Amino acid sequence: MSLLQSGRPVPAAQGRSLRRAAVQSARPCRVIPGGRAAVRADAAAAIASPAVTVEEVSPGIETTNDKNVHGTAGSVVVEQPGLKRATTLRNIMFVTSEVAPWSKTGGLADVLGSLPFALAERGHRVMVVAPRYAPYDGPKDTGARVTLLGHAEVGYFHQQIKGVDFVFVDHPSYPRPGGLYSDANGVYGDNQFRFSLLTLAAMEAPFFLELPVPPQQQDPPRSPTAIAAAEAAAAAAAAAAKAANGSGAATAAAIAEIQAEVAADSSVPRTKYGQDIMFVANDWHTSLIPVYLAAKYRPHGVYGNARAIVAIHNLRHQGVFPPYTYESLGLPPHWYGCLEWQYPPHQRQGSWAEEGRSVNHLKAGLTTADRVVTVSAGYAEEIKTYLGGWGMEGIIAARDPVLNGIVNGIDTDEWNPSIDPHLPANYDMTNFVEGKAKCKMELQRELGLPVNEHIPMVAFIGRLDPQKGADILLEAAQQLLRHNNVQLVCLGSGNKDLEDGLRWLESEFKDRARGWVGFNVPFSHKLTAAADILLMPSRFEPCGLNQLYAMRYGTVPVAHKTGGLRDTVIDFNPWAQEGTGWTYTSCDAQGLLHAVGMALLTYNNHKEDFRKLQLRGMTREASWDGAAQQYEQIIDWAFMDPPYCR
Numbered sequence: 068m069s070l071l072q073s074g075r076p077v078p079a080a081q082g083r084s085l086r087r088a089a090v091q092s093a094r095p096c097r098v099i100p101g102g103r104a105a106v107r108a109d110a111a112a113a114i115a116s117p118a119v120t121v122e123e124v125s126p127g128i129e130t131t132n133d134k135n136v137h138g139t140a141g142s143v144v145v146e147q148p149g150l151k152r153a154t155t156l157r158n159i160m161f162v163t164s165e166v167a168p169w170s171k172t173g174g175l176a177d178v179l180g181s182l183p184f185a186l187a188e189r190g191h192r193v194m195v196v197a198p199r200y201a202p203y204d205g206p207k208d209t210g211a212r213v214t215l216l217g218h219a220e221v222g223y224f225h226q227q228i229k230g231v232d233f234v235f236v237d238h239p240s241y242p243r244p245g246g247l248y249s250d251a252n253g254v255y256g257d258n259q260f261r262f263s264l265l266t267l268a269a270m271e272a273p274f275f276l277e278l279p280v281p282p283q284q285q286d287p288p289r290s291p292t293a294i295a296a297a298e299a300a301a302a303a304a305a306a307a308a309k310a311a312n313g314s315g316a317a318t319a320a321a322i323a324e325i326q327a328e329v330a331a332d333s334s335v336p337r338t339k340y341g342q343d344i345m346f347v348a349n350d351w352h353t354s355l356i357p358v359y360l361a362a363k364y365r366p367h368g369v370y371g372n373a374r375a376i377v378a379i380h381n382l383r384h385q386g387v388f389p390p391y392t393y394e395s396l397g398l399p400p401h402w403y404g405c406l407e408w409q410y411p412p413h414q415r416q417g418s419w420a421e422e423g424r425s426v427n428h429l430k431a432g433l434t435t436a437d438r439v440v441t442v443s444a445g446y447a448e449e450i451k452t453y454l455g456g457w458g459m460e461g462i463i464a465a466r467d468p469v470l471n472g473i474v475n476g477i478d479t480d481e482w483n484p485s486i487d488p489h490l491p492a493n494y495d496m497t498n499f500v501e502g503k504a505k506c507k508m509e510l511q512r513e514l515g516l517p518v519n520e521h522i523p524m525v526a527f528i529g530r531l532d533p534q535k536g537a538d539i540l541l542e543a544a545q546q547l548l549r550h551n552n553v554q555l556v557c558l559g560s561g562n563k564d565l566e567d568g569l570r571w572l573e574s575e576f577k578d579r580a581r582g583w584v585g586f587n588v589p590f591s592h593k594l595t596a597a598a599d600i601l602l603m604p605s606r607f608e609p610c611g612l613n614q615l616y617a618m619r620y621g622t623v624p625v626a627h628k629t630g631g632l633r634d635t636v637i638d639f640n641p642w643a644q645e646g647t648g649w650t651y652t653s654c655d656a657q658g659l660l661h662a663v664g665m666a667l668l669t670y671n672n673h674k675e676d677f678r679k680l681q682l683r684g685m686t687r688e689a690s691w692d693g694a695a696q697q698y699e700q701i702i703d704w705a706f707m708d709p710p711y712c713r
């Protein structure tokens with residue numbers, strides 16, 4: 068299977084003329100005329116409208132896009148002391164191929180498993196739609212069924228958690244014995260179908276799924292007495308179910324269980340999300356949302372006031388497929404140009420790509436979205452360049468006025484060393500030195516390494532692929548381990564050669580290195596706590612989450628100065644006693660070795676400085692609150708503008 072057929076990475080280089088052509092072909096739809104002036108007028112009108120009063124306008128939040136035409140006047144978020152509530156409440160739907168804790172291969176799942184809660188806390192009604200890859204315990208069948216793309220019947224499972232509706236689309240193509248997207252034989256051949264189906268299933272849901280209105284949206288909010296009464300009824304019914312279960316009366320137990328569920332939410336009003344909704348598509352899998360909005364729904368008078376954001380978590384994966392697959396997407400023939408992507412001669416490969424033609428899902432999303440968001444300010448800049456754009460740089464530069472970078476937050480409940488159930492010893496800012504030493508020694512014992520709290524432990528956690536620089540790490544590791552008294556523990560899976568590389572490292576340095584090949588979330592927590600230094604030699608990194616987790620656990624990151632790593636790791640300055648880690652610019656083994664050398668020098672010879680570094684990382688603001696407000700701001704801007712394609 069060729070690179071293009073697989074829907075995997077696309078090559079970087081694109082000729083100038085090709086870029087121009089691509090930008091032109093990217094606009095099959097009617098684009099709002101008038102440029103910035105018109106948008107500015109719209110913004111002013113929106114700000115003056117009764118929905119957004121002048122009193123409500125607070126100084127704009129800081130975003131990366133200082134050219135943004137709405138500037139500081141567009142914010143409709145009013146911060147009141149003690150009240151984290153936005154004044155303009157929205158219906159927001161995130162559509163994603165993975166969401167933690169149900170399905171996870173990487174950081175996308177972490178983001179979708181945490182950002183929605185932060186927005187719900189601010190009062191918005193938030194739904195997350197993902198595939199039902201397995202029979203999950205919590206989500207219940209809604210009974211709704213819809214036939215899409217002419218032949219595929221999907222079902223919907225639902226669970227509301229802390230005010231967020233998690234909806235899982237059920238279809239036989241989602242559960243697979245292998246991974247979410249691939250198995251030992253490579254990428255699944257029907258991924259385009261699986262994720263177009265997910266996209267359409269999500270876009271149908273607001274019309275008919277009647278979901279319990281979450282507490283933050285109930286008007287008037289339910290009284291504490293009503294909530295207590297419903298909870299008591301549910302508890303009584305649940306107790307009856309348990310008793311019946313114990314007595315072996317299976318039917319009675321089942322009935323009581325259903326009664327418990329009904330009692331639990333009978334007093335909760337149920338409504339549909341409806342058409343006034345903000346869709347947030349994540350990566351190529353769901354990036355056809357704005358295309359379906361413009362080509363399939365709006366011509367029929369549906370979703371006239373909906374908007375779509377395309378969020379880029381990783382531009383390298385674009386969803387590239389043969390041109391003939393376009394027919395299977397349920398789009399009108401004249402929209403083909405929106406998805407078409409033609410590679411320059413030197414990048415063409417595969418029998419179906421004779422003229423370099425393909426359909427590219429992400430390209431279509433980027434050219435039709437109302438707003439484009441990526442996961443750090445640094446990456447937002449990089450993807451406009453030839454080196455970081457993976458061929459999309461021209462298109463992204465053309466969307467610059469609506470492009471923003473927002474650094475990811477983290478789930479501060481899951482990643483909290485003082486309550487983390489995976490750690491042998493919990494710790495906080497007051498006792499992190501002892502706490503981390505215990506975690507380190509326990510891990511050394513578990514891994515069969517010499518047990519000594521004073522030997523610095525260096526860690527790497529991540530996918531084993533060129534993006535994460537695992538090959539650079541392997542090259543640097545030999546020198547690092549030969550010349551220093553350190554322990555190196557790596558956790559990762561992916562590329563077979565790199566997995567073998569980790570195994571080789573372990574066999575070569577038996578008393579200093581361990582390479583854990585696999586995907587193991589509890590181990591990633593233990594290692595983050597036990598290590599003193601975390602290496603992130605990524606070639607490019609849209610945001611990166613491991614350095615954020617590391618800092619919260621008092622582990623000092625050493626990272627390549629790229630994308631989100633540049634934005635989140637501040638270089639140590641011993642004179643000013645500032646900074647949270649070390650970054651390096653030369654993306655190779657020597658660059659990494661130099662930076663880790665400085666980290667080890669500080670660890671060994673300047674212990675107090677190292678402790679202060681750890682503490683600064685631990686106290687760094689990492690929650691989703693700030694990022695949620697920035698997303699909110701961008702959503703507001705999107706609604707101030709008319710739909711980009713209509």
Ligand SMILES: Nc1ncnc2c1ncn2[C@@H]1O[C@H](COP(=O)(O)OP(=O)(O)O[C@H]2O[C@H](CO)[C@@H](O)[C@H](O)[C@H]2O)[C@@H](O)[C@H]1O
Pocket residue numbers: 172173174175177178380381442475528529530558559560585586587588591608609610611612613631
């Ligand atoms: N072997 C293993 N065992 C257990 N856990 C493992 C693991 N390998 C990785 N993980 C976990 O997977 C997550 C990976 O997070 P990254 O930010 O590195 O994401 P990734 O590159 O997948 O995502 C993309 O999206 C995210 C989210 O926007 C961006 O931060 C990132 O830059 C971008 O490349 C972390 O939670 C990490 O601990």
